[in-house]
Amino acid sequence: MSSNELQRILFIEDEADIQAVAQVALEAVGGFTVKICSSGEEALQAAEAFAPQLILSDVMMPGMDGPMTLLALRRLPALVDIPAIFMTAKVQPQEVAQLRTAGAMEVIAKPFDPMTLAQQIKDIWRQCHA
Amino acid sequence: MPDEDDIQTRLKALREAYAKQLPDKLADVARQWRTMQDQSWNPDQARSLHRRIHTLAGSAPTFGFDDVGQRARHAEHLLKTWNNVQHPPGEDEITELAGHIHTLCNSLDSHPTPPPMSSSPEAVSAELPERRLVFLIDNDQAMIDRLPPLLSHFDYQVRTFCDASGIDEAFAEERPTVLIINPELDDTQQGGTALVRGLKARYGQDLPVIFVATLNDFDSRLQAVRSGGDAYFVKPVDIAPLVDHLDRVTQGHTNEAYRVLVVEDDPDLATHYALTLRQAGMDATILTRLEEILTTLAEVRPELILMDVYMPRCSGLELAQLIRQQDDWLSIPIVFLSSETDMEKQFSAMRSGGDDFLTKPIDDRHLVTSVSIRAERARTLNMLMVQDSLTGLLKHTKIKEKLAAEASRASRAGEPLVFGMLDIDHFKRINDRYGHLCGDRVIKSLARLLRQRLRQSDGIGRYGGEEFAVVLPGCNLAAGEQVLNQIREGFAKLCFRHGDKEFSVTLSAGIASVEQFRDAEGINRAADDALYAAKRSGRNRVKLCQVPAAKFPEHR
Known part of the structure; x- marks a missing residue:
């Protein structure tokens, strides 16, 4: 049970402002351990050592975008079946469908509320482990 | 359990940092767009502009700049279509995008600060709407002393001048939203009106001007009209109609499309x-x-x-x-x-x-x-x-509908929500002593104060007579208490005038939260009970509903 509890999140986001808010939302409010990466490339380098239980990624980033990053991360043996959540500003039904096809179990809309983001993630986590 | 205060402080600091950077971010978008317009269509540039605007659409609302987010979204939508088709857009499309980018880059001009966005009490108090700047030119020391503190309760910031010296430098620094001026400046009957003509010639005829005069004769008023004055008040000036007028003048600029x-x-x-x-x-x-x-x-x-x-x-x-x-x-x-x-x-x-x-x-x-x-x-x-016709607030049935809708949304989403009932203390005495017109002014002043102190997303209603109701989504009991206490204190500081008498008025309030009661009726009743507890225990205070959140049987 406790091994199934969400603790370690790999967070990929290129914008510093959002990184900072998400850090408060995830670490201080949610009590998670978070590794923040500013790009897909950085995430690829850090992922195996950090061994996340969950990947939380922005969609639109310079260089590798979210879906591309996820695809590359999933090639790493340790990350083959690590669940992923995308965060994006434009959540339209067909885009959500595309992102799910790209391997996300859920899509969270930006802007997010820093006070409830952690709970939202916990709910998704619980649903997918129910 | 994380320290709630600490989190709110950190979030507030982040919000402030973002607010500081936002003008630069918008300027970057404007700059990139200008560069693009000078050159032929370049898909790489378009993609980079798209990314920049997309980022704004996601981040600005996170920090409370909903309007910027909305505008970014519109511009983004167009750019995305173009980037998908890969061919240079036509002239009409460019014009359309230019329009969107223009409104985006100028969004801070019409809305300089975001509405406070979180349940944090500091946020609600610290991020009041931008104070609007008023220049007051009067050689009457009583006005210079009295007006600025009174207007500050209505979020007007006043710079005072006792004559025309230094006024041009002040205009160069920052143009005021409104000019209030004594027409009988320099002890000549037309010192003020002449100055107004000069200022309008230099800084634009659209500068709103309000005269505050001692003389009330036809010629003085005619002079004021001829110099382009928008209003003429005779001293002693009653603050409520003056603020009404200021509001009207300043709202004219933000009249929504x-x-x-x-x-x-x-x-x-x-x-x-x-x-x-x-x-x-x-x-x-x-x-x-x-x-x-x-x-x-x-x-x-x-x-x-x-x-x-x-x-x-x-x-x-x-x-x-x-x-x-x-x-x-x-x-x-x-x-x-x-x-x-x-x-x-x-x-x-x-x-x-x-x-x-x-x-x-x-x-x-x-x-x-x-x-x-x-x-x-x-x-x-x-x-x-x-809307209620006197105050422009929601009518009784509408504020109840708002409470019902917001309460069910909040309990579904597991978010906090506070409902408050406010009642003006001893209102009957004001009506009896000073008449109904004066009572109406008191009611309107409270309505205005509520509108200015609360957020766009909050519901504000006139519940009946001198009773008001507020719905504060995303706000917990403690934050709601702090917000209402600030409003209570602000209201008590307002000075009303009837003839030569000045008086002030207080209010009592009761609040309850969705964490205590899952249904709108329960919250409504509890806030009403708390309001009466506030009245019984001496008025001029805010009382919270005392039902514990977790133990309440209706909990989920």
Whole structure:
């Protein structure tokens, strides 16, 4: 049970402002351990050592975008079946469908509320482990 | 359990940091757009601009700049279409994007600070709407002493001058929103009016001017009118009508554009209509993909829909019915556009929910007039339906509806929400002593204070007589208490005048939260009980409902 509890999140986001808010939302409010990466490339380098239980990624980033990053991360043996959540500003039904096809179990809309983001993630986590 | 205060402090610091950077971010967008316009179309540049604007759409609302986010979203939508098709956009499309980018980059001019966005009490108190700047020129020391503190309660910041010296330097630093001036400056009867003529000549005729005068004769008033004064008050000045006037003058600048949704499958035609409406100062959004109608309605919240009758996927008549089947959109005016001249068919369009029928091709001026008249009427009717006539706040039934909707949304989402009831203390005495007109002024002042201190997303209603109700989504009991206490203190500081008597008034309030009661009736009753507890224990205070959150049996 406790091994199934969400603790370690790999967070990929290129914008510093959002990184900072998400850090408060995830670490201080949610009590998670978070590794923040500013790009897909950085995430690829850090992922195996950090061994996340969950990947939380922005969609639109310079260089590798979210879906591309996820695809590359999933090639790493340790990350083959690590669940992923995308965060994006434009959540339209067909885009959500595309992102799910790209391997996300859920899509969270930006802007997010820093006070409830952690709970939202916990709910998704619980649903997918129910 | 994390330390709530610490989190709020950190979030507040982040918000402030973001607010500081935002002007630069917008300037970057403007700069990149200018560079792009100087060169031929470059898809890489377009993609990078798209990314930049997309980022704004996501981050700005996170920090409370909803308006910036919304505008970024509109611009992003266009850019995305272009980046998908890979060919250089046409001239009309560029003009359209230029319009969107312009409104985006100027969004801070009309809304300099975001509405406070979180449940944090500091945020609510610290991020009040931007103080509007007033210049007061008067050689009467009593005015210089008295007016600035009074106006500061209504979020006006006053710079005082006892004569014309230094006024040009002050204008160079920052142009005031309004000028208040004594026409009898320099002890000559026309010192002030002459100064106003000069200032208007130098800084624009549109500078609003309010005269505060000792003389009340016809000639003095005529001089004031001739110099371009907007209002003329005779001393001693009653603060309430003065603030009413200031509000009217300053609101004139932020008069919201009519939001129109253009539903038309021909992109060229859609762009043409949208541009025509925008040139007339309306906020027009284009929808060409019909299946997005419901999300677009929710996002754009149009006040009028302009719709083509013949579209490939479904007819405008069907789409109108589909829209009308949503309770929220039951009363939105829909104006059909079509080349149809057959009266029978036009009537059939009206029957299915259209309000008017315009025949293509339509003259631009005719289009603008038809649309703006209907949008204006819709807005007025909507206001009459939901607003209390004295205060402009929500009517009793509407604020109860707002509470019911927000409470069920909040308990579904597990978010906090506070409901507060406010009542003016000893209101009957004010009416008895000073008359009903004076009582009405007190009520209006409280209404104005509530509007200024609370957020756009909060519901504010006149519950009845001297009783008010507020719905504060995203706010917990402690934050709600702090907000209402600030309002209570602000209200007690207001000074009312009746004849030569000055007096002040207090209020009592009771609040309850959705964490204590899951249903609107429970919260309503509890807030009412708390209000009476506040009254019984001596008035001029805010009382919380004492039911513990977790133990309450109705909990979920």
